[in-house]
Amino acid sequence: MHVIIDLCVIPIGVGLSVSKYVAACHEIINEAGLKSELHAYGTNIEGEWDKVFEVVKKCHEKIHDMGAPRITTTIKAGTRVDREQTMADKLESVKQKL
Numbered sequence: 001m002h003v004i005i006d007l008c009v010i011p012i013g014v015g016l017s018v019s020k021y022v023a024a025c026h027e028i029i030n031e032a033g034l035k036s037e038l039h040a041y042g043t044n045i046e047g048e049w050d051k052v053f054e055v056v057k058k059c060h061e062k063i064h065d066m067g068a069p070r071i072t073t074t075i076k077a078g079t080r081v082d083r084e085q086t087m088a089d090k091l092e093s094v095k096q097k098l
Helices: 019-031 049-065 087-097
Strands: 002-012 035-039 042-048 070-078
Touching: 002 019, 002 049, 019 035, 019 042, 019 049, 042 049, 049 070
Parallel strands: none
Antiparallel strands: 002 042, 002 070, 035 042
16 A cells, blocks of 8 residues: 655654754665655655555664664654555645645
């Protein structure tokens, strides 16, 4: 099943800046070959369900390996079975209405 998620992974106990952890997760997403869009408070990712959620797991493992003792994650996930829809499709639909 195809899924689009909005992922926000927050390492706790590592200080104020989290950009190096975001960059590490972004590398994992790219290595998996998934489409993604980084935004100010998270990353949108699209692909097959198992592959997307395997990336989420790998992000957690990597961040822990980098020294974060604790992580909190927020995930919003959306699926459709009536038709295929990409992140780009969703954005274009809104842009057409502006």
